[in-house]
Amino acid sequence: MRVKARAVLRTAAALALLALGAGAVQAKSVRWAASGDPNTMDPHSQNVGTVTMVLQQVYDPLLKRNQDLSLAPGLATEWRQEEPTRWRFTLRQGVKFHEGEALTAEDVAFSVQRALQPTSNFGIYVDTVDHAVAVDERTVDIILKRPDPILSNKLASIFIVSKSWSEKHNATRPQNTRAREEMHTTRNTNGTGAYRLASREPDVRTVLARNEAWWGWGVEGNAGNVTEIVYRPIASDATRIAALLSGEVDFVMDPPLQDLNRLRAAPGVKVIEGPEVRSIFLAMDVNRDELLYGDVKGKNPFKDLRVRQALYQAIDVQAIHRTTMRGQSVVTGTLFPEQVNGYVKAEDVRLPFDAARAKALLEQAGYPQGFSVTLDCPNNRYINDEQICQNIAAMWSRVGVRTAVKSQPLAPFFAQIQKDDTSVYLLGWGVPTLDALYSFQSLLAFRNGDQGDGIWNYGRYSNPRMDALVQRMKTDTGEARQAAITEALKLYREDVPHIPLHHQMIPWAMRSNVQIPHMANNQPYFRWAVVN
């Protein structure tokens, strides 16, 4: 994995600034805003960015990430693969939870088991785990169902929670958000992290206070000086930006693209940007025999490769990049960006934009007059998601595919597409494990009931070759595994189950006195943040 030079520079700058201000111990508060509010504080209930961005300040995983997203020791100081299906983790000494309990191997085993519960939303990170056992006070073994080359990467997303605390508060399994359940962990936390939850008013404000006793403050690199984090959700773009400009907020994670130029020009405000490991694409229903939402009767045009190619080539993605994304996107022809393990530059090639060719392909496929279709779209999940859909609707309409955009907030949108109730939809996919398997397994494997396979494949793309390649990614290592990934990427280009659009770039906007390293997983790590 390549280390990002910019990130290193930035860290160096942050450290230098910190050195200047060292010794001055005073309250350094960061007021932080983004559009959404976490819907729970349970560490294993919701695998959603908005939840994680708060909880990862409070909870530690066994392995943490460096600023380039590479792995670093977290609660585990050492880890190794003892056997193909058994990993051993040695825990850090002297770690205490916020409520005072000492961290033990039991807690770690319990947390892994907790993430395995049916109500957990983190199953994808422990899909290969059979169970976890505490060997002694400081040693945990994780037993796998099958060999897993990327287990350590996955475990960096599993938070460790206190067993005794969970038992005391009747929270031994994750909160079931689907059953509208409320439990202690909905609003309370007890982690080992750099910050503890000081107060929480859902939808209004969440206050985190610095945990001076955190084990990591002495560790090299964790040089943050922030003593208090006040998070407030501000849904309206205009309001959020106005708040940053007027100094009521110090840090905005999701500034609207159209405001970037203004923010850059504004005194006292700066914008840092970097790529996000999140790719935006359109997925088509290639399973049904009849088009669900459209005027084609008796057949499903998306089952015809030529139609998929036509729609692909009808999209002027550069125009979207230039106008709607204001340059803040990386146009792509593949499934994930280069930060992800398995990326192959040669496979990152798009079908060219060519409206005439698109029309010709449609005609060949038997749709000289085009057809009509409904494009399902979220309107508050990805950067400019609704506008992108409208752009595409216009472009498709120009080649005769009359497209109606049906955009809705993420909750009803996900509820709908998760029932496979769609003909074509826009989705953005982040890769927290930074490994190709995560994308292929969720998005393109056939849904066979296996943990994690095809769970986000709502176009129900099914190709036995792809399924076989996914299986090889799960078990193979080294060159063989990369070969499988490369072949899968090639197949992805040939089959066109998706129309890839771009990888998101994530700008963060903040007051000039805030230094925080930009992270490609779109997560702020306040342990590295410096305020002066």
Added chain:
Amino acid sequence: MASALARAFDSDLWWSFKRSPVTVASALVALVCILGALLAPWIAPHNPFDLATLNLGDAFKPPAWAEDGDPLFGLGTDDQGRDVLSAIMYGARISLLVGVCAVVFSTLVGVAVGLLAGYLGGTADSLLMRIADIQLTFPSILIALLVDGVVRAAVPREVHDQIALFVVIFAIGISAWPQFARTVRGSTLVERNKEYVLAARIIGISQVRIMLTHVLPNVIGPVLVIATLNLGFAILAEATLSFLGVGVPPTQPSLGTLIRIGNDFLFSGEWWITIFPGIALICMVLSVNLLGDWLRDALNPRLR
């Protein structure tokens, strides 16, 4: 009162109209708005609903007179490359359509209920007026929100998209009928006991006809005033609902929708996307309100 209608349109009204430059100006503005809206399909420079004519390359063009302006797009373009002027004309069409239909709807309901209540009297009267009173205690925008919300939740999304316009009209219209009903009822009560109505009754003219031919003409003046003033409110209510994202469907953007969309670009320098629809909305509502004010004063000499 018997000659209210005749008086309303004789030279007095025309004279007071001509004498008030503000009224003449607002009538002109209203006329421009209405014509622009009605004739949009023929005179608008572009058709913002025809996706096939949109070109993303045209997006974010400033107004024609600005530095990078394009004479093709007089008031600039939005994020989709839509011509703002055309979008405003089509949007005003939706706004006006919803406003006028809602007012017509509430007028019909209100006048009918008012006539009935005033004419029948007794239990029917007190029941109808009690309902009107109860409804009057709730602000109309809340009623519109609720009606819209309930319908939205009750019917499937696909059906809702098709009937959304009617739902908004109904929601706004139903929230305004009590005002009409009360006024009409009051006038009806006065007219009911006049000799000519009694006489008409005695010679056996049907009750409906009496109401329509004798009572109704007498209440047209005040009803017209309320209707005009309500038109402004109805247009604003629609804009507010659309701004909150629960109004007309986004496939048929009204002025309120345009403002909501444009609001995202207000701070980034692309002010024309929201300011022009905003100005259009204000012009429309202000001119209608000014006309309503004038009409009220002109028909009610005591206020002069």
Added chain:
Amino acid sequence: MFAFILSRILQAIPVMLVVALISFAMFAYVGDPVSIMLGQDFTEAQRTQLIKDLGLDQSFLMQFSTFIGNAAQGEFGLSYRLSRPVAQLIGERAPATLELAICAASIALVVGVAMGVYTGLYRNSWLSRAFLTFSLVGVSLPPFLIGILLILIFSVWLGWLPSFGRGEVVQFGWWSTGFLTWSGLKALILPAITLGLFQLTLIMRLVRSEMLEVLRTDYIKFARARGLGNRAINFGHALKNTLVPVITIAGLQLGGIIAFAIVTETVFQWPGMGLLFIQSVGAADIPVMAAYLMLIALVFVGINLVVDLLYFLVDPRLRVGRGAAGGH
């Protein structure tokens, strides 16, 4: 007096019942709680059990009465979106909305009545004309546009006032107040003006026309003929008579403040009930919507009661049987 209050409360009961019926219908049928709660994977047994647990197998009347019983105790179940008791959610946000509404209402009433009286008394002064023009523009400006413009001017350009949220709040038991801190007060200004402005212009126009109406009455002419001073006539006789209809309509207008709070809270991200409501609408969070509806109805019934009481105190004609009220 007591009988009067009692009769008003009795009259309010059918209103509340109708509202409760609507809420209940939303709760029970529109949201389809069973499929929402079950999610995707369930067995028929689970489904039957849930239907039984929710009491959906009982008769309509039974369900409705249970709903009313629960509602009377403030029990509306859990929010679908936030998985927390609805009553708690609303309780947390009610202070924000109420403080905002109270401020907006005070602005609207004090300034609106003052401007209305002024324009009524001095019909032809240039200031009256300015006020009238202002009010007409105010009535024609949608509140959301006013909010956006105020933010643009006072928060972004001038940087004087915050553009969102409540600032620092002080907690008194379950009530959180922004009145006691400087930042809380500053945060209140723009939303309160935005929310109050529309009502202000309406109240001003209302007071003006009532004032003109009253100033034309015989008893004002007679008061002049008796040689009473202008102050006594304008502020004693005229204003007090103006207040009678103004109280009624102003009371209704204040109800409008609660409704328009939804818009204002959206623009200013004010953490009140209106914002909660709109967020719930977006997420089809039926329990919150139903509870909000009930609460709003209750507030309106309350406002009406207060209006009636004020009416009762101001107008002696009402104190002896309402039928005897003759007059103008």
Added chain:
Amino acid sequence: MPPILEVRDLRVEFPTRRGTLTALDGVSFDIAPGEVLGVVGESGAGKSMTGAAIIGLLEPPGRIAGGQILLSGKRIDNLPYEQMRRIRGREIGAIFQDPLTTLNPLYTVGRQLIETMQTHLPLSDKEARQRAIGWLEMVGIPAAAQRVDSYPHEFSGGMRQRVVISLALCAEPKLIVADEPTTALDVSIQAQIIALLKTLAREKRTAMMLVTHDMGVIAETADRVAVMYAGRIAEIGPVRSVVKSAKHPYSAGLMASIPPLDRKVDHLAGIEGSMPRLSAIPQGCAFNPRCAHVFARCRIERPELLETGSTRAACWLYDPASEKQAPEVMRHV
């Protein structure tokens, strides 16, 4: 004795958007102390306007455009508002037509009385209250000591008019302008109120201008009477003379309509047509289109009040110069 009120050539104009209307033109009369002057005429003849001009409460945009009004020999038509206010109530009392609307419904009658007296007289609260009760007794309100704290709606119409009278008199003015004080009342009560007014005026030696279109009331109450037509005085003279032998053709017609005590004078016996609108007052004598005795001069020149013996009438029939012209119709009067 000098007159308490002198009205000299009073002219009231209403500027309207269609030009200026002359509502009163050349109105002149006197009222002596203790005297009751009845003012009669059809609706719109300018009776009430004359009263309003005297108490200085013309409805805008009406204004006094000419002439003078003198109270006890001092001009009051050009006084500033504040000085005029001190005269109203204190020196000139007023009684309006409808007792149901004349009283402020939100204040007790006692409070309204006390307020009026304290505006004009240096009275303590206690004295004022005592006097208020006294006044209520004087106008015949039973149990005045209790009723002083009642609200207007708790009184009947007749009782309310008594309260109004007490309010008009409580600061003991020298002149009362009573504008149709009985019109809105039941017939049975009208007589009582008229009797009360008459008694009080006599007792307090208060002069009164009694505006009415009810000739019966005039005949019973007034010492002298002025007949108004289209903003001008048609005839003025002792009540007996006018009633018995009116000289002006209009007065004559008007008197012929006595005594429809219970009906308003809408149509005058023997006179065709109706009073002209202010915007269309004919040249010459305003009455000429309806007059049975009209002749050429009537259509050109406006007649001044001319001595006719017992009364003064504005009619060319009584100008010796007119004798030379042939009347178009035979004289009946």
